[in-house]
Amino acid sequence: MIESWRWYGEIDPISLDEIAQTGASGIVSALHQIPYGAVWPRDAIAARRARIRGAGFDWVVVESLPVHERIKQGAGDLAPLFANYRQSMANLAAEGVRTICYNFMPLLDWTRTDLAAPVPGGATCLRFDAVRMAAFDIHLLLRPDAEADWPDATCAQARAWIGAGSPAEREALCAAIMSGMPGAVDRYDTDGLRRALADYDGIDAAALRANLKRFLAEVVPTADELGLRLCIHPDDPPRDILGLPRVVSTASDLDWVMGAEDSPANGLTLCSGSLGAHPDADLPAIAARFAPRIHFAHLRNVRKEPDGSFEEAAHLDGDTDMVALIAVLLAERSRRRAEGRPDADIPFRPDHGHHMLSDRSRDLIPGYPLIGRLRGLAELRGVIRALEHGGLERVKGIEPSS
Known part of the structure; x- marks a missing residue:
């Protein structure tokens, strides 16, 4: 497995020199300055790759090459957007970057x-x-x-929270929800979010799934031709949000995605936190089921609560058996090596992390501290080394799919 680290480029407060001290060898990055839907120019890709290589790393995964909202909505003439996406893929391939993470949330x-x-x-x-x-x-x-989408008990508690909450607490709640993914282009206030939600009126899970199928049909054959690996990131959290459907949340959803374009290029980013937040998730079993199509892994843990709440746990705590999960990934690596596959070693990164120690005084991207992720990487590295040293034989009952 390839130890990797997410780096947001010029907007990241954590430097490549600091990342070098974590021991990671791979960088996961993207060109966040380019608007969604525009072509990633080859010279910009080459410049990012040169900077990463100059610091002693390999650029192992693009995270993410974003999918434009109109593609998710199936709205208007999409041919130019699909063409731009394919051209970005070709430019990445030309610069030797061959694994692309994306999502369809x-x-x-x-x-x-x-x-x-x-x-x-x-x-x-x-x-x-x-x-x-x-x-x-x-x-x-x-x-x-909106009340129809929430249990009665949750609605009652929500009314009580609003009644007791201060303006500062409400503002902090809005800011947290509006953050979306760090590095995203768009930000919303409540009025802007209402307008953006209106663009999804009439789009249910079936329509969103149809739009995802169309996207895969447009890009997976190109990925095959270019020798790229696309790997969809699961929904986070794995539930409908603000009336928006989500269709990459469960093992059955992943079955559908993998079958929509039955190609090794149509693969999965195994995010143990996103999938693990679902109340019925069994992460080692999911990993075993889709092992041949896993091209990238986010390893993190969550602790779930009965009402659907969850929080980020330390990497070896929480509800996911991380040792068993890593054992599946190592077994898949062994299977690929026996087949002589060049992608036997799966890139992974310690995902999220607690903000702790001196990171508390730094203005860092939420969820992406230095020390908390370093702790996670060290713990995951220890599990991997222990399993490689013979512990893998003692993890029984889960074998990757053939």
């Missing part, structure tokens, strides 16, 4: 209600609180019929 990427929830010991973490999300949806966004 409408409008918002990962969604949290708290960017600095306290954890024991004084650190903070990202948190999704179902009651606060319902409070935002029903009482701050004022989305029509």
Whole structure:
């Protein structure tokens, strides 16, 4: 497995020199300055790759090459957007960057209600609180019929939270939810978000799935020709948000995506936190089921609550058996090596992390601290080394698909 680190380029407060001290060898990056839907110029890709290589790393994964919202909506003449996406893929391939992570989440990427929830010991973490999300949806966004999407008990708690919450707490909630994915181009206030949501009126799960199928049909054959690997990122959280459908949340969803274009180029980013936030998720079993199509892994852990809330746990804590999950990935690596596959070693990165120690005084991208991810990488590295040293034989009952 290839130890990797997400770096946001020039907008990242964490430098490549600092990342070098983590021991990671791969960089996961993207050209966040380019608007969604525009072509990534080859010279810009070459410049980013040269900077990464000059610091002693390989650019192992693009995360992300964003999918334009109109593609997700199936709106208007999409031929130019598909052509631009394919050209960006060709430019990446020409510069030797061959693994592309993307997602198909409408409008918002990962969604949290708290960017600095306290954890024991004084650190903070990202948190999704179902009651606060319902409070935002029903009482701050004022989305029509929002109450119908939430259990009665959650609605009652949301009313109580709004009644007791201060203006500062409401503002912090809005800011957290509007953050979307760090590095995203668009930001919304509540009025702007309402307008953006209106563009998805009438788009249910079936329509979104049809638009995803069309996207895959447009880009996967090109990926095959170029020798690229596309790997879809699961929904985060794995549930409908603000009335928007989500269709990459469960193992059955992944079955559908992989079958929509049955090609090795149509693969998966195994995000143990996104999939693991679903109440029915069994991450080692999911990894075993889709092992041949896993091209990239985000390894993190979450601790779930009965009402659908969850928070980021330390990498070896939480509800996912990380040792068993890594054992599946190592078994898949062995299978690929036996076949002589060049992609036997799967890039992975420690995803998210607690904000702790001196990181608390730095202005860092939420979820992407230096020390918390370094702790996670060190723990994951230890698990990998232990399993490679013979522990893999003692993890029984889960074998990757053939």
